[in-house]
Amino acid sequence: MTESPYDDETLEAGRLLFARAATFVMGAAKVEQLPDTSQPEVAFAGRSNVGKSSLINAVVGMKALARASNEPGRTREVNFFNVNGQLHLVDLPGYGWAKASKVTVKKFQNLGRDYLRGRPNLKRAYLLIDARHGLKEVDKEPMDALDVAAVSYQIVLTKADKIKPAELAKVIEATQAGVKKRPAAHPLVLATSSETGFGIAELRAEIMRVCEVTP
Ligand SMILES: Nc1nc2c(ncn2[C@@H]2O[C@H](COP(=O)(O)OP(=O)(O)OP(=O)(O)O)[C@@H](O)[C@H]2O)c(=O)[nH]1
Numbered sequence: 166m167t168e169s170p171y172d173d174e175t176l177e178a179g180r181l182l183f184a185r186a187a188t189f190v191m192g193a194a195k196v197e198q199l200p201d202t203s204q205p206e207v208a209f210a211g212r213s214n215v216g217k218s219s220l221i222n223a224v225v226g227m228k229a230l231a232r233a234s235n236e237p238g239r240t241r242e243v244n245f246f247n248v249n250g251q252l253h254l255v256d257l258p259g260y261g262w263a264k265a266s267k268v269t270v271k272k273f274q275n276l277g278r279d280y281l282r283g284r285p286n287l288k289r290a291y292l293l294i295d296a297r298h299g300l301k302e303v304d305k306e307p308m309d310a311l312d313v314a315a316v317s318y319q320i321v322l323t324k325a326d327k328i329k330p331a332e333l334a335k336v337i338e339a340t341q342a343g344v345k346k347r348p349a350a351h352p353l354v355l356a357t358s359s360e361t362g363f364g365i366a367e368l369r370a371e372i373m374r375v376c377e378v379t380p
C-alpha cells in the first residue's frame with residue numbers, strides 16, 4: 166500500500182472536522198430542486214451498490230445519515246448533507262442499475278449529469294469503483310462526461326476489505342494507469358473500506374483540502 170500523503174496534523178484536522186455535526190439537508194428529485202448554496206461541496210458518484218451512501222456515513226462517522234442498502238437503486242435523489250455548516254457532501258443516485266426500467270435509468274442519469282455539469286461550488290466529484298472489479302466499461306461514460314464538463318474528479322476504490330492487500334495494490338496501479346490520460350481525473354487513486362474504516366482518514370483530509378475549510 167502506498168504511504169499516506171497526509172501528515173498527522175492534517176489527518177487530525179480532517180478527523181476533527183467530520184466529528185462535528187452532520188445533518189441531512191434535502192433530497193432533490195429534479196434539477197430545478199437543486200439548492201443554491203454558497204458552501205463548497207463534493208459529490209459521490211458511481212455504479213449502484215458500489216457503496217456511495219456507506220462511504221458518506223463512514224466519512225461523517227454515523228451509521229445511517231445516508232440510507233445504504235443491499236438493494237441496488239437505494240438512493241433515488243441527489244441528497245445533500247451538511248457538515249458543521251461548512252461544506253456539503255452530495256450523494257448521487259447510482260448508474261448501471263440493471264433492474265430499473267429504461268425510463269427510470271434515463272431520469273437518474275440525466276439528474277446526475279445535470280447536477281455534475283451545473284454546480285459552481287462543486288470542488289470535486291469522487292467516482293467510486295468497487296475494488297474487486299476495478300474500472301469497467303460502464304464507468305467510461307461518466308468519466309467521459311466528467312472530462313468533457315471539466316469537473317475535477319478522483320477515483321475512490323470501495324470495499325477494500327473484500328480483497329487481499331496485494332490484490333488491492335494491483336487494482337490501485339491498474340486504475341491509476343486507467344485514468345492517466347484523462348484530463349479531469351486526479352492521478353492518485355484512493356482506496357477505502359466503509360466496513361473497516363481503511364482509508365477514511367485520508368479521504369477526510371482530502372475533502373477538507375479540496376473544500377479549503379478548517380475545523
Ligand atoms: N464489505 C463492505 N461492504 C460495503 C462497503 N461499503 C458498502 N458496502 C455494502 O454494499 C451495499 C451497498 O452500499 P450502498 O452504500 O447502499 O451503495 P450505493 O452506492 O449508495 O447504492 P445506490 O444508492 O443503490 O446507488 C450495502 O449492503 C453495504 O453494506 C465496504 O466498504 N465493505
Ligand SMILES: [Mg+2]
Binds near residue numbers: 239
Ligand atoms: Mg446510495
